[in-house]
Amino acid sequence: MLNYIDRYNAQGTTMRSFTLPFPTLLAGFVAVLVGYASSAAIIWQAAAAAGADASQIAGWMTALGLGMGVSTLALTLWRKVPILTAWSTPGAALLVTGLQGVTLSQAVGVFIFANALIVLCGVTGIFARLMKIIPHSLAAAMLAGILLRFGMQAFASLQGNLLLCGSMFAVWLLCKVWLPRFAVVAALLAGGAVAGFSGEVTTSQIAFSFVAPSWIAPEFTPALLLSVGVPFFLVTMASQNAPGFATLQASGYRVPVSPLIVATGGLALLLSPFGVYSICIAAITAAICQSPEAHPDPQKRWLAAAAAGVFYLLTGIFGGSITSLMSALPMAWLQMLAGLALLGTISGSLFQALNQESERDAAVVTFLVTASGVTLGGVGSAFWGLVLGGVSYVLLSTLRRA
Secondary structure, eight states: OOEEEEEEOTTOOEEEEEEOOHHHHHHHHHHHHHHHHHHHHHHHHHHHHTTOOHHHHHHHHHHHHHHHHHHHHHHHHHHTSOOOEEOOHHHHHHHHHHTTTOOHHHHHHHHHHHHHHHHHHHHHTHHHHHHHTSOHHHHHHHHHHHHHHHHHHHHHTTTTOHHHHHHHHHHHHHHHHHOGGGHHHHHHHHHHHHHHHTTOOOGGGOOOOOOOOOOOOOOOOHHHIIIIIHHHHHHHIIIIIHHHHHHHHHTTOOOOHHHHHHHHHHHHHHHGGGTOOOOEEOSHHHHHHTSTTTOSSGGGTHHHHHHHHHHHHHHHHTGGGHHHHHHHSOHHHHHHHHHHHHHHHHHHHHHHHHSOGGGHHHHHHHHHHHHHTOOBTTBOHHHHHHHHHHHHHHHHHHHHHO
8 A cells, every 4th residue: 555654844844755565566576577487488489580689689678678667657657557568478479480481670560560550459449349348257257267377387386396386385375364465475485485495596697787679670571461460460459458458347447448559559669660569458467466465455556567667667677687587586486476476366356257147157158268278260268268258148148038
């Protein structure tokens, strides 16, 4: 909570100071950590597929970090809502195969083309109209399905890492009883201590450095724009932006869809020549900052998102160090930390999804399809979960009224 404390100076004038709770600050840190740990390697693969060398890839990471930091801070402070931005992980996975054998200039041409389509989608308001017709139960079910694998990964990591992950879970469980707001903090510290004492943190590999992004002149190849740019646009909107807005909706936040799409797509469009292939509304990392663990008051959880924006800026400044930092941290520690941080959001989403009996069957379909990870036509399971859940919702509602 942002606690205001009235103080009086020598002239009797009221002065105000505030404190940012550590769990709120930690939620922002964990959100950024999870975002980078879960998909930074995919970004490197996508850049390497386009022929970028290590220095150019580090420059891309710098530009992405700065872009996400600026957009997260600006949107969060503007709306006073925990709005996090992120790169498109499904889009990056598509680029890993789609950019094989192309030049960096052609890759930048694809980025500019796709981001221009995203801006156009926001300006016309098509995406906003689609988001308004999604039932809350289906949005919550989709969010639960997206986050399920993180919860499963957390406990799957017990196999082979029993001491590290078991100690984190035990500390988290005890703190949930007596100090629930500090449960994730305690798990982080406990896991860090165990990893440090067991020699699993290789700090000697960490080297902090700033690598400035370089301008790459775009080259537009019509065949490449159609074969890669259009699918990349569809995947980004369906598998990244749609879950991002659904996450906000499931967490009880109402935001104007079109202006946010224009803002994120426009910033990505401006930064495309520097390697920023996308800036989207985040789902998974945003859920961490939108959870009760971030702050008990939903109206103050934007503070966690603002903290995440600052951490994004720091990761951008040290973009050249991301790979070495990720390699220094035990993957099991990251997986358990992410799972524990998202448990509250998963349980809340499941409750909201299954609370309405008339919508329960459609919500279960949405949840299972999303959690399955199925990919059809290059589009991820979150989109197909909404589609099949929506079809089930319409058919069941119509037939029951008949």
